[in-house]
Amino acid sequence: MRLPRFARLSLLWKILLSTSVAITALFTIAGWMVLHDALETTTSGLEEEVQASFQAYRSLWQSRAEKLASMSLILSAMSDVRSAFSTGDQVTIRDTAGELWARVSEENALFLVTDPKGKPIASLSGAPDQELWGHSVLVPSAAKRFPRQTSGI
Numbered sequence: 508m509r510l511p512r513f514a515r516l517s518l519l520w521k522i523l524l525s526t527s528v529a530i531t532a533l534f535t536i537a538g539w540m541v542l543h544d545a546l547e548t549t550t551s552g553l554e555e556e557v558q559a560s561f562q563a564y565r566s567l568w569q570s571r572a573e574k575l576a577s578m579s580l581i582l583s584a585m586s587d588v589r590s591a592f593s594t595g596d597q598v599t600i601r602d603t604a605g606e607l608w609a610r611v612s613e614e615n616a617l618f619l620v621t622d623p624k625g626k627p628i629a630s631l632s633g634a635p636d637q638e639l640w641g642h643s644v645l646v647p648s649a650a651k652r653f654p655r656q657t658s659g660i
Contacts, residue, residue: 578611582607582611585607587603587607588603588604588607591603591604597628597629600620600628600629601620601628601629604618604620604628604629605629618630
């Protein structure tokens with residue numbers, strides 16, 4: 508009876524072959540473990556960074572909303588604004604709002620003056636024209652909370 512070719516190999520070759528297979532398996536398992544650990548560490552670090560970025564964005568948004576709310580509260584209490592709105596004349600309201608907004612505005616802020624039903628009277632600071640706004644849904648939703656400030660669109 509003839510032995511298989513592997514069985515006819517010398518002891519040295521058998522040891523070399525089994526050692527090579529064992530080392531290859533060991534490196535494969537070690538490589539998989541390192542890759543898995545690196546991927547897990549990177550993923551958790553990225554998730555933490557994203558959460559920190561969202562928190563910073565929320566803080567910035569909250570700060571900006573508070574600043575705009577206090578600005579609108581101050582503007583609404585000014586005698587110039589009250590007298591302009593009491594006239595009911597859209598041109599006077601638009602001019603007064605434009606003058607006041609020019610003094611306190613930020614370049615990227617939106618300033619929209621509407622009547623109580625939400626129809627735009629003055630659209631300043633790069634906002635779309637009145638015709639594009641139509642009847643704003645902002646006023647009816649904010650009216651529910653009046654006189655408290657409402658934020659967000």
